[in-house]
């Protein structure tokens with residue numbers, strides 16, 4: 001469970017988050033939406049410990065997110081909007097590299113499982129410089145899933161990907177069981193397909209809705225946020 005209370009974040013004089021509250025319960029799949037520059041990445045980076053929390057608090061399964069404690073890191077996995085892979089290494093070699101940073105010895109069975117789940121097993125021996133954007137994103141997802149964390153934080157997991165590639169990623173996300181997920185998105189169609197809730201970030205505040213409630217309020221006529 002993710003519990004954010006009275007979180008504020010500023011860059012210089014610009015206050016991006018203004019005493020934000022958000023609770024995400026177990027097994028909820030919550031979309032984080034808001035206009036460009038609304039502060040979605042700032043919020044996500046606070047959640048995963050990349051931005052220090054100076055005002056307010058964040059707990060993940062009851063453990064405070066802070067630079068001084070590490071317990072919360074074991075239950076959360078994060079897929080950044082932009083991540084680095086080694087282009088001259090294969091998909092499997094990239095996954096192995098990250099797996100070894102997590103568990104020292106990579107679990108080959110688990111790697112196979114996650115590569116199969118994102119449908120990259122057959123392409124595992126191809127250098128990633130030859131992967132399509134969608135394949136790269138699915139490999140990023142495989143790396144995120146390797147740890148088998150209860151909580152997944154995904155920053156625009158389908159950004160810049162063609163409709164077919166997006167469909168493939170959504171299918172992977174749909175197939176996950178017993179996960180609590182927060183994903184930022186600009187796509188109403190994918191929110192409709194996979195999310196249970198929407199956290200709408202506007203003017204530094206977050207308001208949480210059930211998907212239907214959000215669609216009725218903001219998306220009449222199919223306008224995207």
Ligand SMILES: Nc1ncnc2c1ncn2[C@@H]1O[C@H](COP(=O)(O)OP(=O)(O)OP(=O)(O)O)[C@@H](O)[C@H]1O
Nearest residue numbers: 011012014016034035036037038039040041042043
């Ligand atoms: N490191 C930083 N230093 C200064 N300003 C920043 C920094 N990071 C973000 N900002 C500013 O904070 C605001 C929120 O940015 P953020 O990237 O969190 O928005 P976003 O909702 O994720 O945007 P997008 O949808 O375009 O990815 C923006 O005005 C941005 O310019």
